[in-house]
Amino acid sequence: xxxxxxxxxxxxxxxxxxxxxxxxxxxxxxxxxxxxxxxxxxxxxxxxxxxxxxxxxxxxxxxxxxxxxxxxxxxxxxxxxxxxxxxxxxxxxxxxxxxxxxxxxxxxxxxxxxxxxxxxxxxxxxxxxxxxxxxxxxxxxxxxxxxxxxxxxxxxxxxxxxxxxxxxxxxxxxxxxxxxxxxxxxxxxxxxxxxxxxxxxxxxxxxxxxxxxxxxxxxxxxxxxxxxxxxxxxxxxxxxxxxxxxxxxxxxxxxxxxxxxxxxxxxxxxxxxxxxxxxxxxxxxxxxxxxxxxxxxxxxxxxxx
Numbered sequence: 001x002x003x004x005x006x007x008x009x010x011x012x013x014x015x016x017x018x019x020x021x022x023x024x025x026x027x028x029x030x031x032x033x034x035x036x037x038x039x040x041x042x043x044x045x046x047x048x049x050x051x052x053x054x055x056x057x058x059x060x061x062x063x064x065x066x067x068x069x070x071x072x073x074x075x076x077x078x079x080x081x082x083x084x085x086x087x088x089x090x091x092x093x094x095x096x097x098x099x100x101x102x103x104x105x106x107x108x109x110x111x112x113x114x115x116x117x118x119x120x121x122x123x124x125x126x127x128x129x130x131x132x133x134x135x136x137x138x139x140x141x142x143x144x145x146x147x148x149x150x151x152x153x154x155x156x157x158x159x160x161x162x163x164x165x166x167x168x169x170x171x172x173x174x175x176x177x178x179x180x181x182x183x184x185x186x187x188x189x190x191x192x193x194x195x196x197x198x199x200x201x202x203x204x205x206x207x208x209x210x211x212x213x214x215x216x217x218x219x220x221x222x223x224x225x226x227x228x229x230x231x232x233x234x235x236x237x238x239x240x241x242x243x244x245x246x247x248x249x250x251x252x253x254x255x256x257x258x259x260x261x262x263x264x265x266x267x268x269x270x271x272x273x274x275x276x277x278x279x280x281x282x283x284x285x286x287x288x289x290x291x292x293x294x295x296x297x298x299x300x301x302x303x304x305x
Contacts, residue, residue, distance in 0.1 A: 023175035025222070027162070030142050031087050031098050034154040037163050040184040041090040048084040050178050053225040055295055070097075073115070077101070077108070077143060094150035099143045108137070122152050165218075172234065173222045180222040216246075228292040234285045247279035250286065267297045 027035070027044060035042065050056050072078040077099055085100040112128040112135065113119070120127040120134060127134040127148065135145040136155055144154050161167065169182040219235035237243040258272040275288045290298075 024171045025173040025175055025177065025180050026170065027087065028085060028100055029160065030139060031085070031100060032162055033157055033160045034096070034098055034138065034142075034144055035087075035089050035162055035166070036091055036096070036150070036153060036157065037159060038091045039089045039163065039166060040092055041088075041182070042162075042166055043088040043179070043181040045086045045179045046084070046177075047080070047086050050225060051080070053178070054292060055225050055228070055299075058296060077103070094147045096144055096146040096150050096154060098145075100141055101143075103137060103140055103143060105137045105140055108143075120148070122155060125155055127151060169218055169220055172220055174224075177222045177224045178226070181220065183216070183219045185217045229288065229290040229295045231288045231290075232286065234283060237282045237284065240282050243279050243282045243284050247277055247284050250277045250284070267294055270294055271298045 025044070026032075077083060082103075083099040083101040087098040087100075089096045089098070109119075109126070109128060117128040117135075118130060120129065120131075122136075125136060125138075127136045129135055129148060131148055133146065134148040134151050135143055136151050137143050138155060144151055162170075165184050166182055169184070170180075173180045173182075216235045216237055219233065221233040222231070224230040235246070237246060254272055254275050254277070258269060261268045261272065263269075271290060271294055274290045274294075275286060278285050278287075
């Protein structure tokens with residue numbers, strides 16, 4: 001995690017007070033003003049920075065992603081190549097995908113039309129798509145795609161800042177990390193076990209975790225890939241007993257995965273051992289720091305199955 005340590009020092013010299021807190025994550029202003037006020041799920045990926053990491057060039061570049069593939073189809077842009085920042089915002093019903101980069105809007109418009117998109121007009125602005133889904137370019141560096149009604153609402157937004165609950169949640173996420181996510185109450189996508197996965201001990205633990213995730217009022221996650229993987233996730237439950245149960249369920253899932261690993265798979269054992277789950281009052285936290293070599297081996301083991 002990269003922290004601009006000089007700013008607290010400069011503030012101390014200038015104001016003569018104690019050191020300030022480290023800077024927290026923020027969105028580009030051009031993106032921030034497009035985020036709907038009713039957003040309950042917000043994800044940001046600094047694609048340009050991610051592409052420069054060793055783990056991306058070795059493993060992640062070749063992994064499929066339905067969200068990124070859909071964005072590429074709908075806009076003619078491939079976020080893994082053309083976009084410097086990717087943001088996903090959802091309100092529980094509609095999901096917007098916003099990309100920032102150097103955009104040749106006229107050429108992209110032609111590309112979209114060649115893919116079957118129609119030109120739509122909205123208060124003097126042009127959208128490409130249909131009455132169901134569309135993409136628009138608020139400026140030459142920004143594309144926003146999603147349900148047409150949500151894209152129109154984003155273009156109509158007059159609020160230059162995030163809603164207070166989202167802004168407050170970002171305070172706990174360090175500036176400069178490669179990716180982060182915030183979920184407010186009702187916005188957390190719950191894990192799902194189905195079929196055979198619902199049988200046995202693992203299924204019972206996961207079903208219990210599903211119920212407990214529903215008690216979360218707010219959750220955050222951030223990750224840095226500069227050297228391997230540094231990850232932290234935190235969630236606030238409605239009550240301390242719920243937090244303790246969620247803590248136990250998460251530890252149970254990690255422990256079960258470890259028990260399913262052979263003794264001679266020391267790298268995999270070390271991977272699971274890197275995760276630390278703690279609870280303090282109604283708050284549950286997960287931390288992990290995984291070396292590049294170990295992360296490489298784990299991801300390769302998942303993709304070669």
